[in-house]
Amino acid sequence: MELNPWATVDIQDYDELFEKFGLEKIKLIPELEKNVLFRRGIVMAHRDLDKFLGAVAKGKPASILTGIMPSGPMHLGHKMVVDQCVFWQDSGVKTRVLIADIEARLTRNVMPPDAKRVALEEYLANWIALGLDHTKTDLYAQSNRSIPYYDLSATLSGRITLAEMSAIYGSLSPGKITSAMIQASDIIHGQLPEYDGKSNVLVPVGFDQDPHLRMTRGLAEKEGFIKPSSTYHRFMTGLEGGKMSSSRPNSFISLNDSVDVAMKKADRVLTGGRVTLEEQKKLGGEPDKCVVFELETFHFMPDDKELADLKQKCLKGEIMCGECKQILKDRLKKFLENLAVKREKAKDTVVGLDVFR
Amino acid sequence: MELNPWATVDIQDYDELFEKFGLEKIKLIPELEKNVLFRRGIVMAHRDLDKFLGAVAKGKPASILTGIMPSGPMHLGHKMVVDQCVFWQDSGVKTRVLIADIEARLTRNVMPPDAKRVALEEYLANWIALGLDHTKTDLYAQSNRSIPYYDLSATLSGRITLAEMSAIYGSLSPGKITSAMIQASDIIHGQLPEYDGKSNVLVPVGFDQDPHLRMTRGLAEKEGFIKPSSTYHRFMTGLEGGKMSSSRPNSFISLNDSVDVAMKKADRVLTGGRVTLEEQKKLGGEPDKCVVFELETFHFMPDDKELADLKQKCLKGEIMCGECKQILKDRLKKFLENLAVKREKAKDTVVGLDVFR
Numbered sequence: 178m179e180l181n182p183w184a185t186v187d188i189q190d191y192d193e194l195f196e197k198f199g200l201e202k203i204k205l206i207p208e209l210e211k212n213v214l215f216r217r218g219i220v221m222a223h224r225d226l227d228k229f230l231g232a233v234a235k236g237k238p239a240s241i242l243t244g245i246m247p248s249g250p251m252h253l254g255h256k257m258v259v260d261q262c263v264f265w266q267d268s269g270v271k272t273r274v275l276i277a278d279i280e281a282r283l284t285r286n287v288m289p290p291d292a293k294r295v296a297l298e299e300y301l302a303n304w305i306a307l308g309l310d311h312t313k314t315d316l317y318a319q320s321n322r323s324i325p326y327y328d329l330s331a332t333l334s335g336r337i338t339l340a341e342m343s344a345i346y347g348s349l350s351p352g353k354i355t356s357a358m359i360q361a362s363d364i365i366h367g368q369l370p371e372y373d374g375k376s377n378v379l380v381p382v383g384f385d386q387d388p389h390l391r392m393t394r395g396l397a398e399k400e401g402f403i404k405p406s407s408t409y410h411r412f413m414t415g416l417e418g419g420k421m422s423s424s425r426p427n428s429f430i431s432l433n434d435s436v437d438v439a440m441k442k443a444d445r446v447l448t449g450g451r452v453t454l455e456e457q458k459k460l461g462g463e464p465d466k467c468v469v470f471e472l473e474t475f476h477f478m479p480d481d482k483e484l485a486d487l488k489q490k491c492l493k494g495e496i497m498c499g500e501c502k503q504i505l506k507d508r509l510k511k512f513l514e515n516l517a518v519k520r521e522k523a524k525d526t527v528v529g530l531d532v533f534r
Numbered sequence: 535m536e537l538n539p540w541a542t543v544d545i546q547d548y549d550e551l552f553e554k555f556g557l558e559k560i561k562l563i564p565e566l567e568k569n570v571l572f573r574r575g576i577v578m579a580h581r582d583l584d585k586f587l588g589a590v591a592k593g594k595p596a597s598i599l600t601g602i603m604p605s606g607p608m609h610l611g612h613k614m615v616v617d618q619c620v621f622w623q624d625s626g627v628k629t630r631v632l633i634a635d636i637e638a639r640l641t642r643n644v645m646p647p648d649a650k651r652v653a654l655e656e657y658l659a660n661w662i663a664l665g666l667d668h669t670k671t672d673l674y675a676q677s678n679r680s681i682p683y684y685d686l687s688a689t690l691s692g693r694i695t696l697a698e699m700s701a702i703y704g705s706l707s708p709g710k711i712t713s714a715m716i717q718a719s720d721i722i723h724g725q726l727p728e729y730d731g732k733s734n735v736l737v738p739v740g741f742d743q744d745p746h747l748r749m750t751r752g753l754a755e756k757e758g759f760i761k762p763s764s765t766y767h768r769f770m771t772g773l774e775g776g777k778m779s780s781s782r783p784n785s786f787i788s789l790n791d792s793v794d795v796a797m798k799k800a801d802r803v804l805t806g807g808r809v810t811l812e813e814q815k816k817l818g819g820e821p822d823k824c825v826v827f828e829l830e831t832f833h834f835m836p837d838d839k840e841l842a843d844l845k846q847k848c849l850k851g852e853i854m855c856g857e858c859k860q861i862l863k864d865r866l867k868k869f870l871e872n873l874a875v876k877r878e879k880a881k882d883t884v885v886g887l888d889v890f891r
Contacts, residue, residue: 279685283692320685324891327684328636328677331716335640335709342708351699352692354708355715359688534681 187420222409229379229406238376240271247296249423250431261381263308279319283352297527306519330362361393418447450498462491477508544777579766586736586763595733597628604653606780607788618738620665636676640709654884663876687719718750736763775804807855819848834865
């Protein structure tokens with residue numbers, strides 16, 4: 178299996194990734210256990226996370242870098258990175274968030290006026306509603322960063338061959354090459370003297386983004402920077418099973434969905450129920466195959482005991498899918514209503530931000 | 535034959551270039567006849583020069599763009615572009631000069647501290663000594679331009695395929711691709727609203743740089759800019775015949791050569807003389823094969839009548855190579871002495887210029 182940051186990747190076997198790309202499994206420590214995504218193994222892999230944590234523990238300069246791709250609707254699959262970013266920010270780690278508008282332009286054909294609107298109103302407003310403190314965040318758009326940032330990107334392009342890039346990314350184009358080099362500068366430029374100087378950076382991503390990390394770690398080493406650390410979260414299953422895809426609205430719940438639309442989508446969510454009620458009462462449900470249970474696990478049931486109890490009840494056939502789904506729907510409704518209020522408030526903030534040219 | 539901006543190109547047959555790449559021969563008009571390089575057919579080919587001249591004549595916004603590659607010694611071969619630039623500047627055309635330090639870094643491995651020193655002290659000081667008015671020039675280094683300039687370069691990279699680039703440039707690397715895209719932005723960015731807005735630009739180059747022009751004209755058209763115009767000058771022959779090459783110091787006279795060194799090189803310049811003096815007196819010399827005559831034509835004998843007289847005398851066997859070479863040596867000595875004085879003065883100016891980061 179190959180990973181590709183520019184295509185929808187359907188990962189069937191995470192173990193294969195660990196072996197093939199040399200990712201490590203995350204070892205939980207108390208600091209990480211505070212976060213539900215780490216605790217539940219949703220953020221499951223890393224490169225050099227231990228080095229990053231060591232630097233943070235010693236009070237050395239360190240930062241989190243995450244990106245907003247202003248393309249398509251922002252959905253629950255995107256929320257995982259926000260949750261991690263907020264977790265690190267709340268832990269006192271410096272936070273840097275980039276809007277990947279050059280990448281959106283070069284790899285998804287999203288042009289400037291749309292990129293700006295989508296980035297600010299559809300994404301950033303939700304990030305703030307989900308807890309990001311933008312006043313404590315170094316927020317920038319790739320199209321409007323700084324001369325040292327672009328110059329670094331040019332320098333890095335001279336440190337790799339086309340063959341090496343093809344081995345990492347598969348098929349290339351000048352636009353993809355430019356985009357990858359800008360991403361490498363996103364990850365490294367915090368270490369320039371004009372920013373924090375040599376320092377540790379942690380990049381929380383989905384597995385599909387690993388090619389950027391693999392290339393950038395090699396480039397960082399060649400140029401005398403500290404190799405960036407990264408964590409990898411599992412992907413969410415599509416609502417009706419299979420993979421979640423931005424091109425199929427019924428495969429995800431968008432953070433901008435109305436409650437009505439979201440409830441209809443929730444009604445169709447694939448469960449781990451048996452064919453008949455009778456059978457389910459006898460055999461119990463299958464929470465590990467249930468997208469409702471996954472949604473609770475990833476997003477809506479942060480209390481571990483509550484989640485464990487639900488799982489037990491399901492396994493014993495004590496709760497049927499209808500009742501269980503209603504719990505999800507109630508929480509989803511509350512979440513979306515709450516988020517919408519905060520997002521509308523945040524929109525007033527974001528339109529005033531001086532991020533784009 | 536292929537042209538390659540990143541390798542030494544030996545052009546044997548200029549006519550082939552006209553056909554293969556669709557270059558046009560320059561038609562002299564009084565404005566151009568004022569300049570010795572145009573008048574003598576040294577600047578011999580163009581793309582859309584007529585459109586550029588039309589815009590200038592109508593008082594529309596127009597500019598000249600030329601580049602300094604801060605790599606290797608500046609020699610007489612480089613002087614031709616300076617002479618043209620000064621000609622256009624003196625004609626009242628806006629002048630923009632870039633220091634191609636990103637290209638030098640990515641294609642010739644010249645790193646920042648060297649690039650800065652070479653660009654300012656070895657090149658720019660000579661440009662000023664040769665007549666460039668830097669106070670009337672928009673001078674910049676590629677590594678230190680502006681956000682819109684880098685952003686344009688990224689946009690342009692998305693408008694071409696690898697196959698199209700390979701057809702123009704031959705073998706590529708990520709560094710060469712970045713370098714070519716930065717060059718495209720060099721040529722086009724003057725048309726951005728942050729600079730002059732939509733406008734005509736003329737790029738005087740040697741034939742080896744035509745790939746940049748071919749690619750950039752296509753990109754400009756796709757992005758709704760005016761296609762850049764360009765002129766092409768013939769290459770100088772190496773002092774001892776064959777091609778001039780920066781890696782063979784005896785093939786060129788550097789503007790920084792001491793008079794002593796230059797005189798020794800001049801002594802070895804290939805002439806169009808016959809095997810014996812007797813034969814030469816009988817048959818006359820061959821000025822068209824004579825590098826001394828070429829040096830006079832390109833650089834040291836701006837008076838057409840004087841040059842024509844010399845040619846006649848040579849053809850009739852009335853002047854021998856020793857005497858003729860002495861004329862060259864006297865002029866070359868005077869030129870270098872005069873240039874050195876001006877250059878040393880210009881060095882005080884260039885070190886104070888705020889061009890690099």
